[in-house]
Amino acid sequence: MNRSGLKTIGLLWLLLGSLSAMAQREARIHDKAILVDGHNDVTSASIVQGRDITEPQPDRHTDLIRWKKGGLDVQFFSIFTGPVAHNPKGVYADANDQIDSLEALIRRHPQQMMLAQSYRDIQKGIKQKKLVGLIGVEGGHMIEHDLGKLEALQKRGMRYLTLTWNNSHSWATSAMDETLHADTLTHKGLTDFGRSVVKKLNELGVLVDLSHTGEQTFYDAIATSTRPVILSHSSVYALCPVFRNVKDEQIKAVAKNGGVICINFYSGFISKKFDDRLTALNTAAEQRFTDSVFKSTGDAQQARKQWQAYQKQEMEKVRPSLSDVVDHIDYIVKMVGDDYVGIGADFDGIGSVPVGLEDVSAYPHITAELVKRGYTKKSIRKILGGNVLRVVKASF
Known part of the structure; x- marks a missing residue:
């Protein structure tokens, strides 16, 4: 082999060594970060059906094996039912049924999973290398216009309440209705009772979740809340102008409040091209x-x-890419800084995911993309979970 050939081989080895070192650095950053996901629908999608998610669930996004592979530490489990109840006793009973199912699963696997009631519980579970679960109730309709039921859900472990789902209800209006069905609304935003809900959530140390809420509800709630808010699974309107995403002024309002916006992975909230094509079909x-x-x-x-x-x-x-998702993170960071954005994938609640984020094992790809874009270790740790934990700590 001539000198030119040897030089080429040497350069290839250097390149491979450099790539290997970069991959190792990405893995170290990811492993040392506390990874928190603000929203996963596996409870309603799998657990209430009796599936044991500690075993492989190849037809779903989520199981414990892939969570561990993805390096997840803390998961908000969504307790969700639509406006029509499954339980004949109503949607509040649905919420309790789902919490029952989640608790039963965790009781069967106490060495692998736990539910946290406090920030100290979260720290303890992370130290024990368990998957730490937190309960998020997705939809204010599930309290059935009753502060007593809100308090009861808090006692059962509710750590955030999403004020609306797509459906509006008696005390708050949704993004879908404020945007697409405004002529059907009897009121817009929070009623007086809705403001009392926000105040009660603050009092009880339950996060106010503003994903799914209409703009008027959003601003009414953020003006009422004395604690940082969370948007558990929302993305950026400027990059994908659909009703579920948040606009620039809303992003600034969350930053002023000290809250956090957790980026949703749904393809139709990441890419307008995807949303437009889906609408056309x-x-x-x-x-x-x-x-x-x-x-x-x-x-x-x-x-x-x-x-x-x-x-x-x-x-x-x-279908959008992993890079498109990180564009949404980038957008918020460039607008208000790296303290106000996190991850809220919405796995098992969405019909399409971006290329490279096919299931819960793929979180390290986010870290790799952030490293590629020049984010520091400190910023990456904030984005992967530190920002959500800061908001959690400020509330309970």
């Missing part, structure tokens, strides 16, 4: 497609299968 488009296939085949089942394959192929073309 609506019921009318499906009907046209299946009618055309049926005319040529006479087979309705085959027409439906072809539509599903076509839809999947089309959406895959516009």
